[in-house]
Amino acid sequence: MTATGHAIIGTVIAAKIGDPLIAVPLALASHFLADALPHWDTGYHREQKSKKKFFIQSFADVAVGFAASYALIIAFFPGTNLVYAFLMILAAQAPDWLTAPYLFFNMKFAPFTWFYKMQKVFDTHLGMPWGFINQVAIVSSVVIFGRVF
Template identity: 40%
Template sequence: MVLTMLLTPHVFIGLVIAKFFPNPLLAVPLAFVSHFLGDLTPHWDFFSGTKKEERLKGWRPLAVMADFGLGIGIGVLFTAKYLWLDNKVELAIASFLCGIAAVLPDALEAPYMCLDKFPTFIRTITEVQGKLQTQAPIVIGITIQLAVIILSLTYLL
């Protein structure tokens, strides 16, 4: 069973990496790797306790799309801030790319969720993520993810 941390905390972690390492050549690979490290953190997600067949039914797809949309919005907001308000083009580029890189492993899993056939590299990513997941009960898992977001915002603002 493959589970994932919510996407929004991954985006925040990617943005923190971009601010700490504004060079995209360094920051983007670190943001990609951070995804797997983030999944080691005890967390809860929309697929906790579900089977693959249950993941495309009911409220879960809408919740995932809302989380994805929120993550995109946050990434675009910080990118725009760095570009237009702070006039830091390199940081804006790094933030945009790191936000994407930080959620890319989950985005690559979408075919696994919807299709029976998918490329081998996606199967590999899915298997690695499955082994790294650390699930927690909903209250603890959401609390930890909120703490990640709050700590990230503290650094970013």
């Protein structure tokens, strides 16, 4: 799933669950659950991209994720503490952040190889456009669920 998708899920968790002892493990678990569902992300076919292009796309994805999360808080969850939401976003994205040294800086040694291999077990890619459409449907469902309940 894109960093944007994980950020939005983390935002909904922050908006609905005020106890970090529950929210942090849930945000971490949400990462693996979301990645297990067929989706597209910037890492799809990364072997066919230059490292620079992959990095720029991933950086843009992270930036869009934080902007979308902020907009979501303003529009739908205005009582949410922004610092707490930021921490839940980081928790929801944490497995991807832990694989970044492996992917971007060629750090192919422990612990980065462990994180990368663990991620690959859960990651279910689906090409465009269906992988993106599926992701939008999943993330939209989470937002609607968070808004209704």
